[in-house]
Amino acid sequence: MEQMLKQHPKWQGRAVLIQIANPARGKGKDLEEIQAEIEASCNRINETFRQPGYEPIIFINRPVSLGERAAYYTIAECVVVTAVRDGMNLTPYEYIVCRQGIPGNESTSDSNSPKKSMLVVSEFIGCSPSLSGAIRVNPWNIETTAEALNEAISMADAEKQLRHEKHYKYVSTHDVAYWSRSFFQDLERTCKDHFKRRCWGIGLSFGFRVVALDPNFRKLSIDAIVSAYSKAKNRAILLDYDGTVMPQTSINKHPSEDVISIINRLCDDVKNTVFVVSGRGKDSLGQWFSPCKKLGIAAEHGYFIRRSTDEEWETCGQNTDFGWMHMAEPVMKLYTESTDGSYIEVKESALVWHHQDADLGFGSSQAKEMLDHLESVLANEPVTAKSGQFIVEVKPQGVSKGLVAEKIFTSMAENGRHADFVLCIGDDRSDEDMFEKIGNAINSGILSFNTSVFACTVGQKPSKAKYYVDDTTEVINMLQFLADASNPPPTEDASGIPH
Numbered sequence: 001m002e003q004m005l006k007q008h009p010k011w012q013g014r015a016v017l018i019q020i021a022n023p024a025r026g027k028g029k030d031l032e033e034i035q036a037e038i039e040a041s042c043n044r045i046n047e048t049f050r051q052p053g054y055e056p057i058i059f060i061n062r063p064v065s066l067g068e069r070a071a072y073y074t075i076a077e078c079v080v081v082t083a084v085r086d087g088m089n090l091t092p093y094e095y096i097v098c099r100q101g102i103p104g105n106e107s108t109s110d111s112n113s114p115k116k117s118m119l120v121v122s123e124f125i126g127c128s129p130s131l132s133g134a135i136r137v138n139p140w141n142i143e144t145t146a147e148a149l150n151e152a153i154s155m156a157d158a159e160k161q162l163r164h165e166k167h168y169k170y171v172s173t174h175d176v177a178y179w180s181r182s183f184f185q186d187l188e189r190t191c192k193d194h195f196k197r198r199c200w201g202i203g204l205s206f207g208f209r210v211v212a213l214d215p216n217f218r219k220l221s222i223d224a225i226v227s228a229y230s231k232a233k234n235r236a237i238l239l240d241y242d243g244t245v246m247p248q249t250s251i252n253k254h255p256s257e258d259v260i261s262i263i264n265r266l267c268d269d270v271k272n273t274v275f276v277v278s279g280r281g282k283d284s285l286g287q288w289f290s291p292c293k294k295l296g297i298a299a300e301h302g303y304f305i306r307r308s309t310d311e312e313w314e315t316c317g318q319n320t321d322f323g324w325m326h327m328a329e330p331v332m333k334l335y336t337e338s339t340d341g342s343y344i345e346v347k348e349s350a351l352v353w354h355h356q357d358a359d360l361g362f363g364s365s366q367a368k369e370m371l372d373h374l375e376s377v378l379a380n381e382p383v384t385a386k387s388g389q390f391i392v393e394v395k396p397q398g399v400s401k402g403l404v405a406e407k408i409f410t411s412m413a414e415n416g417r418h419a420d421f422v423l424c425i426g427d428d429r430s431d432e433d434m435f436e437k438i439g440n441a442i443n444s445g446i447l448s449f450n451t452s453v454f455a456c457t458v459g460q461k462p463s464k465a466k467y468y469v470d471d472t473t474e475v476i477n478m479l480q481f482l483a484d485a486s487n488p489p490p491t492e493d494a495s496g497i498p499h
């Protein structure tokens with residue numbers, strides 16, 4: 001408020017903030033300090049901007065009954081909720097209902113005139129995403145919050161009415177009965193197959209959770225995969241990078257010499273089509289895997305694909321408009337400013353917010369909120385926002401590792417080499433797109449009925465993959481067995497004829 005009166009002096013002598021301090025539920029030194037700070041701020045603002053008959057802040061520091069609160073809401077031009085951390089927060093909903101009033105109540109002169117209301121809400125409160133007409137602010141940013149207050153009270157009446165109508169429609173249709181019904185529906189949907197599943201306790205301490213796994217989900221047996229591999233004539237091998245052949249905890253992200261050598265031995269077998277399918281950029285992957293001449297690489301989730309080092313990168317031509325980056329980046333910046341250790345990675349086709357180095361709990365709760373926020377801001381843009389291992393990524397719609405898998409199988413079939421063995425390994429949310437595509441590939445005719453399919457996730461967790469291995473060491477060990485079972489490259493005699 002102080003900043004708004006400074007930035008927009010026209011409101012001095014006119015705008016009043018009724019600051020209702022709800023009685024605190026707890027006690028303690030911190031609380032006393034905060035109360036003293038609020039009181040001091042109110043006094044300072046009033047002393048600076050006070051005029052005869054005008055006090056900019058009315059500070060109500062006592063329990064306020066529901067009736068009195070409703071009376072304030074009814075007359076307020078705008079409600080401001082700038083909590084830096086909160087749960088759902090029902091204040092904006094109560095305000096909207098109070099501004100709408102009771103139908104047929106003639107107690108006010110303008111009871112039949114169109115209703116209007118304005119909300120300035122913190123992006124950190126739970127109800128924020130449901131209020132599409134509210135002006136959303138990061139309360140840590142005082143200047144933009146002050147601008148939002150000015151914008152709210154300066155807005156044309158017609159606009160205030162439209163926003164109010166939208167909010168009232170939402171609040172009146174999403175009542176407590178709606179919420180309870182939808183919770184029950186979600187619960188029923190989620191638990192539908194639980195009786196068929198096996199439940200496991202995973203992790204320790206705060207990381208402990210119970211996961212329900214499909215009874216057919218099992219550890220990948222090296223004997224079984226080596227046996228199927230040996231019998232196959234046309235094999236597709238799709239490997240994710242981070243968390244699959246590269247441990248998530250490694251500081252040095254270059255593939256090890258072992259990995260390069262195993263991949264080269266797999267690529268050397270003429271029966272094999274081997275791809276690294278990763279979210280990483282083409283320059284790093286291209287450089288890291290430069291010793292693997294015959295390796296295919298799908299970078300940035302398949303936005304770029306190259307079949308070997310002899311070929312040029314192909315771009316997935318669907319999306320060339322990246323205007324959405326100008327909308328997504330400011331949102332990511334807001335969260336970066338309030339989350340120590342986080343940063344933004346700008347790729348050619350995507351934006352990624354990383355929080356691996358942030359506080360574990362705070363980073364992941366910020367990631368969840370940011371994902372919601374991005375989904376609402378980018379609702380009409382041709383993009384998808386998804387979370388992964390310590391990341392939230394926005395990328396063009398239609399670009400997915402699932403599509404990469406489909407392209408690989410289709411092009412093998414077009415070259416008369418229908419895959420009769422598929423190994424696809426990944427650890428992350430983005431790899432689930434491959435597992436899903438592979439799961440449906442036989443029914444959709446992309447793979448034939450006699451294909452041996454090994455979709456495998458890294459770590460025991462709910463997945464669309466049928467198999468799991470425990471960690472990257474097991475992945476590399478298994479690939480080593482496959483490399484050992486591979487045919488070496490044909491040798492050439494002195495005349496250059498391969499044998």
Ligand SMILES: O=P(O)(O)OC[C@H]1O[C@H](O[C@H]2O[C@H](CO)[C@@H](O)[C@H](O)[C@H]2O)[C@H](O)[C@@H](O)[C@@H]1O
Pocket residue numbers: 240241242243253277278279280281345347352354355356388389390391393428430
């Ligand atoms: O598809 P992947 O091979 O699993 O790649 C996914 C993302 O990899 C990179 O992020 C990962 O490494 C970061 C450190 O280098 C780490 O902070 C993050 O938590 C990891 O997810 C890459 O930076 C992203 O662009 C990829 O999408």
